[in-house]
Amino acid sequence: xxxxxxxxxxxxxxxxxxxxxxxxxxxxxxxxxxxxxxxxxxxxxxxxxxxxxxxxxxxxxxxxxxxxxxxxxxxxxxxxxxxxxxxxxxxxxxxxxxxxxxxxxxxxxxxxxxxxxxxxxxxxxxxxxxxxxxxxxxxxxxxxxxxxxxxxxxxxxxxxxxxxxxxxxxxxxxxxxxxxxxxxxxxxxxxxxxxxxxxxxxxxxxxxxxxxxxxxxxxxxxxxxxxxxxxxxxxxxxxxxxxxxxxxxxxxxxxxxxxxxxxxxxxxxxxxxxxxxxxxxxxxxxxxxxxxxxxxxxxxxxxxxxxxxxxxxxxxxxxxxxxxxxxx
Numbered sequence: 001x002x003x004x005x006x007x008x009x010x011x012x013x014x015x016x017x018x019x020x021x022x023x024x025x026x027x028x029x030x031x032x033x034x035x036x037x038x039x040x041x042x043x044x045x046x047x048x049x050x051x052x053x054x055x056x057x058x059x060x061x062x063x064x065x066x067x068x069x070x071x072x073x074x075x076x077x078x079x080x081x082x083x084x085x086x087x088x089x090x091x092x093x094x095x096x097x098x099x100x101x102x103x104x105x106x107x108x109x110x111x112x113x114x115x116x117x118x119x120x121x122x123x124x125x126x127x128x129x130x131x132x133x134x135x136x137x138x139x140x141x142x143x144x145x146x147x148x149x150x151x152x153x154x155x156x157x158x159x160x161x162x163x164x165x166x167x168x169x170x171x172x173x174x175x176x177x178x179x180x181x182x183x184x185x186x187x188x189x190x191x192x193x194x195x196x197x198x199x200x201x202x203x204x205x206x207x208x209x210x211x212x213x214x215x216x217x218x219x220x221x222x223x224x225x226x227x228x229x230x231x232x233x234x235x236x237x238x239x240x241x242x243x244x245x246x247x248x249x250x251x252x253x254x255x256x257x258x259x260x261x262x263x264x265x266x267x268x269x270x271x272x273x274x275x276x277x278x279x280x281x282x283x284x285x286x287x288x289x290x291x292x293x294x295x296x297x298x299x300x301x302x303x304x305x306x307x308x309x310x311x312x313x314x315x316x317x318x319x320x321x322x323x324x325x326x327x328x
Contacts, residue, residue, distance in 0.1 A: 004244045005153040007195030010188060013059045013157035014164055020058050020091065021161075022047050026169040026303065031274045032290060039290060039302050040173065042166055045279045045309025049112065051236075052159060052185060052307050053084035053148075059158030060146055061088045072096030074143040076134035078127055078235050079109030080308050081148040086118035098143065100134030102127050105235070106312035127239040128225045149182030149242040150224065156244055160188025166303045167196050175299030177286045179307050180204040180213050180256070181237030183245025189305070190252035203255040203297055205285040207264060210238040213245070214256050222246035232261055233268070233281035233315060236308055257296055263288040266324035273320065280308040281315060 024046050029039040044052035061073060073094055075085045082099035089097035097118035101110060103125055113120045123137070124130030138145050147155055162185070166173055176193055178186040190202040206214055212226035224240040232238055259267075268284035270291070271277050286304040290297050 007192045009157045010160035010192040014161040042305045045306045049083040050309040051080035053081045056155035056158030057084035057088045060154040068144045072143045074098040074138035075146040076100045076131040083112045085146045086113045086116035090117045102130040149184035156188040159185045160192045163189035163193040172301045173303045175201040175302040177203045178305045179285045180206045182242040187245045201254045205289045207234045216241045236282045257289045259288040283307045
């Protein structure tokens with residue numbers, strides 16, 4: 001298995017982006033804590049663009065040549081990466097920015113993409129369909145493709161700066177729990193965290209509606225396209241697996257946990273109504289893992305990466321009306 005980047009690359013990325021992103025809070029949970037374990041929320045939901053994605057997007061786009069900037073940039077996203085690319089393009093003076101999203105992407109995300117000055121176009125019924133059509137469009141227009149998670153180590157290094165912050169903010173953290181989609185976030189975090197603290201545990205969480213990473217690691221096949229089974233509230237973290245993550249994660253991952261859609265929705269309601277934090281349902285996967293599988297998560301000081309906060313009002317209203325019988 002190849003090593004595409006290392007901890008020094010993540011440290012270098014942090015020096016490169018630290019003045020352009022927020023050092024987000026690591027906040028102790030109020031109602032989730034219990035027994036001998038303390039849980040801490042790494043609130044990337046309070047990051048610029050309401051998601052961790054600005055870290056990787058800015059680290060990549062700030063290094064483009066003048067020619068690449070003149071030709072413009074494009075990407076394909078379920079929302080958060082697109083928001084980050086749009087914001088970075090505005091900050092870097094890149095005039096032409098196109099974000100292709102699947103049909104049904106929440107308006108909270110497409111509206112923010114346009115707010116930052118990018119163009120947005122819906123193509124494809126799901127992410128896999130959208131990325132095929134979107135890359136074709138971007139290539140035809142000779143734009144630079146800002147890769148969300150597949151082949152660009154600069155994106156991974158940018159996302160990994162979260163792990164550096166967590167261990168600087170609380171050196172006692174012994175476990176980091178990360179929501180997993182394509183794998184860029186967890187691979188970046190694990191790379192720097194294991195270098196800083198070799199004994200730190202890295203736990204990934206996926207929805208049962210799209211366990212692409214788990215299946216890839218089990219089968220030894222990089223499923224860069226993976227179907228979603230049924231409806232999911234985790235539209236920001238479904239789809240296939242990135243090649244870099246597939247190559248590097250087996251040496252970094254301690255545990256992978258699969259949680260049900262119902263448990264994610266219940267955890268989301270808990271976070272909004274009890275912890276009073278505005279987060280995306282997909283970010284609640286890590287909370288669902290703790291609530292249902294605390295023994296698998298383990299640890300005494302556990303950081304839960306809350307990856308995004310671009311919340312759709314219709315989804316919020318619908319879930320808050322549901323009765324899960326376990327919010328107390």
